[in-house]
Amino acid sequence: MMLGSSKIVVIGGGIAGLCAGVYAQTCGYQAEVLEQHTTAGGLATSWKRGDYRFETCIHWLVGSSREGLLNAQWREVFDIDRLTFHYAEEYQRVESDGGRSLRVYSNVDRMEAEFMREAPGDADEIKAFTAAIRVLADLPMQDLINGSWRRRAWAMLRLAPRLPLLQHWAAMSAANYGKCFKSDLLRRFFGDSGTAEMSVIALVFMFAWMNRSNAGYPIGGSKAIIDLVVERFRASGGTLRTDVKVEKIIVENDVATGVHLANGETIVADWVISAADGHAAIYDLLGGEYKSDSVDRLYAEQPVFPSYVQVSLGVAQDLSKEPGHLAHILGEPLQVDPQTALTTVTFRIFHYDPTFAPPGKTAITCFLPTFNFAYWVALQRNDPARYEAEKSRIADAVVAVLVRRLPGLRERIETVDVSTPATVIRFTGNWKGSMEGFLPTPGSLFASRRQTLPGLGRLLRVGQWVSPGGGLPTGLMTARAAIQSICRQDGVPFLPQATARTNGHAA
Numbered sequence: 001m002m003l004g005s006s007k008i009v010v011i012g013g014g015i016a017g018l019c020a021g022v023y024a025q026t027c028g029y030q031a032e033v034l035e036q037h038t039t040a041g042g043l044a045t046s047w048k049r050g051d052y053r054f055e056t057c058i059h060w061l062v063g064s065s066r067e068g069l070l071n072a073q074w075r076e077v078f079d080i081d082r083l084t085f086h087y088a089e090e091y092q093r094v095e096s097d098g099g100r101s102l103r104v105y106s107n108v109d110r111m112e113a114e115f116m117r118e119a120p121g122d123a124d125e126i127k128a129f130t131a132a133i134r135v136l137a138d139l140p141m142q143d144l145i146n147g148s149w150r151r152r153a154w155a156m157l158r159l160a161p162r163l164p165l166l167q168h169w170a171a172m173s174a175a176n177y178g179k180c181f182k183s184d185l186l187r188r189f190f191g192d193s194g195t196a197e198m199s200v201i202a203l204v205f206m207f208a209w210m211n212r213s214n215a216g217y218p219i220g221g222s223k224a225i226i227d228l229v230v231e232r233f234r235a236s237g238g239t240l241r242t243d244v245k246v247e248k249i250i251v252e253n254d255v256a257t258g259v260h261l262a263n264g265e266t267i268v269a270d271w272v273i274s275a276a277d278g279h280a281a282i283y284d285l286l287g288g289e290y291k292s293d294s295v296d297r298l299y300a301e302q303p304v305f306p307s308y309v310q311v312s313l314g315v316a317q318d319l320s321k322e323p324g325h326l327a328h329i330l331g332e333p334l335q336v337d338p339q340t341a342l343t344t345v346t347f348r349i350f351h352y353d354p355t356f357a358p359p360g361k362t363a364i365t366c367f368l369p370t371f372n373f374a375y376w377v378a379l380q381r382n383d384p385a386r387y388e389a390e391k392s393r394i395a396d397a398v399v400a401v402l403v404r405r406l407p408g409l410r411e412r413i414e415t416v417d418v419s420t421p422a423t424v425i426r427f428t429g430n431w432k433g434s435m436e437g438f439l440p441t442p443g444s445l446f447a448s449r450r451q452t453l454p455g456l457g458r459l460l461r462v463g464q465w466v467s468p469g470g471g472l473p474t475g476l477m478t479a480r481a482a483i484q485s486i487c488r489q490d491g492v493p494f495l496p497q498a499t500a501r502t503n504g505h506a507a
């Protein structure tokens with residue numbers, strides 16, 4: 001194949017599509033990323049309202065530490081050294097209306113001490129949980145994913161004795177695990193969230209990465225990451241087009257050959273990568289022509305991460321003494337929609353990100369998970385006045401919760417913004433408005449999804465619908481694997497500069 005002559009068209013300019021674009025360019029392809037929204041980023045986004053910027057995505061980026069898992073791969077797609085990471089001492093503070101509180105520290109030793117203070121009667125369970133974090137924190141995951149065969153073999157040897165432990169934690173949902181605790185605060189911490197059906201091992205991994213300071217929050221939020229990936233993509237000669245919606249994937253003789261856009265344009269390509277919503281790609285863009293019973297079953301049966309209502313508040317107050325992440329247990333449930341009553345609401349108080357508000361002011365967001373996306377979409381379409389009224393009702397309820405904790409805050413609120421599942425669907429097209437794709441439930445956690453579709457050539461899928469658990473790392477890893485597979489099939493070296501460097505020929 002002649003390098004530079006082959007074209008890859010990428011549908012979707014979220015993190016996965018952008019990473020695929022960078023890898024494609026680095027390997028000598030001409031990549032064109034097509035994004036339906038006016039800006040790139042997909043779910044990894046934030047928006048400006050007056051003095052404030054409201055983040056909707058990033059809590060932490062796995063791979064933030066130079067020595068940590070995935071850091072080397074992030075370097076392949078953007079200059080991660082230009083980010084400043086914030087490492088919160090407290091991952092979350094759990095508080096009840098009655099004034100009780102529990103600090104969930106990022107450091108496992110402090111977490112254990114605090115849990116034991118709160119719940120000495122749960123000592124055995126606390127010790128088992130924190131021991132699992134320590135074990136996972138010490139596993140050589142980077143070698144397992146991307147080491148030389150020698151390092152991988154050594155890592156496998158170290159992993160083997162830990163497999164029963166991994167299976168033990170993978171087999172249990174967070175909801176069921178919460179029931180193991182006598183302490184109400186610990187029960188609620190583990191069991192009371194929109195993702196409680198998730199395997200508890202996802203939490204163990206998360207704390208393992210935090211304990212290793214490899215899951216930092218990037219100052220500037222997800223936009224800071226996306227801007228840097230876009231910069232690398234454009235600098236490498238890639239084309240990013242926004243405001244262009246793909247309507248159909250063109251297939252000739254069971255081979256993907258390009259895309260039709262909603263504006264009537266046709267783009268011909270040697271390879272098509274779908275980095276858009278998984279369901280829409282299979283059932284709409286390809287008209288359901290290339291699927292199997294297992295694909296149908298997956299979309300019919302596998303639980304997904306919830307969608308969410310987000311209430312964002314701009315407050316003219318310095319809140320730097322408050323926790324950055326607060327889970328507030330309510331005396332009375334908060335009714336989000338007819339099917340969703342929440343007994344815990346979580347706040348992010350962004351005092352640690354100076355780019356989100358002027359000095360002395362603070363951006364706050366409240367995340368309210370709901371699976372009732374259809375209600376919000378129908379309300380927005382059929383009854384816009386009630387849609388607005390419902391948004392105001394929820395904002396008022398959220399403010400009332402916050403004011404109980406921070407009296408005097410109401411008078412200092414300068415900006416109120418409410419987004420709903422209808423917003424998520426409108427701006428990203430994600431199925432059911434899901435925040436992260438398929439939920440890694442017990443049993444599905446290590447299930448790898450094919451990046452191809454049965455019977456269809458030259459099309460690969462990347463992003464949060466390809467690997468349970470979603471998140472930015474999934475976008476990176478599936479994009480890397482897709483371009484690696486394309487290079488293999490075309491007989492082209494994958495990441496030629498990196499290969500040259502490791503061979504001693506500095507690029």
Ligand SMILES: Cc1cc2nc3c(=O)[nH]c(=O)nc-3n(C[C@H](O)[C@H](O)[C@H](O)COP(=O)(O)OP(=O)(O)OC[C@H]3O[C@@H](n4cnc5c(N)ncnc54)[C@H](O)[C@@H]3O)c2cc1C
Pocket residue numbers: 011012013014015016017034035036037040041042043044056057058059060061062244245246247275276277280308367427428429430434435436437462463464465470471472473475
């Ligand atoms: C509240 C919240 C908190 C989160 N917290 C974290 C976190 O702390 N850490 C973490 O790593 N991840 C987090 N995530 C998850 C992470 O944001 C997502 O998993 C990830 O951004 C998904 O990337 P993606 O590229 O797979 O999909 P998307 O971001 O959905 O990108 C798909 C893109 O395709 C475009 N598109 C769709 N259809 C078409 C079409 N027909 N034509 C053209 N373009 C199209 C969409 O507009 C979109 O831009 C969070 C997400 C949410 C919502």
